[in-house]
Amino acid sequence: xxxxxxxxxxxxxxxxxxxxxxxxxxxxxxLFIINHGRALLQGNMGSDRWISAGITYLVPYFVNxxxxxxxxxxxx
Numbered sequence: 691x692x693x694x695x696x697x698x699x700x701x702x703x704x705x706x707x708x709x710x711x712x713x714x715x716x717x718x719x720x721l722f723i724i725n726h727g728r729a730l731l732q733g734n735m736g737s738d739r740w741i742s743a744g745i746t747y748l749v750p751y752f753v754n755x756x757x758x759x760x761x762x763x764x765x766x
Contacts, residue, residue: 700759701752710754718747 700706726743729735735743 713754714751717750
């Protein structure tokens with residue numbers, strides 16, 4: 691199985707998802723506050739900013755899954 695195919699399959703792997711979700715919520719929330727907090731408080735959250743905010747949570751999820759996937763497959 692190629693690396694990318696395995697990685698994409700791991701995005702929904704039940705043994706990886708709980709940790710990745712926790713990391714995404716914590717890290718994503720910190721990044722959301724840093725990057726969008728002022729706009730949210732000022733009522734300046736347009737659709738483009740909400741899309742960016744969603745990506746703010748996806749990136750830590752993807753990175754955490756990648757770390758878990760690499761860790762498991764290096765030890766095989």
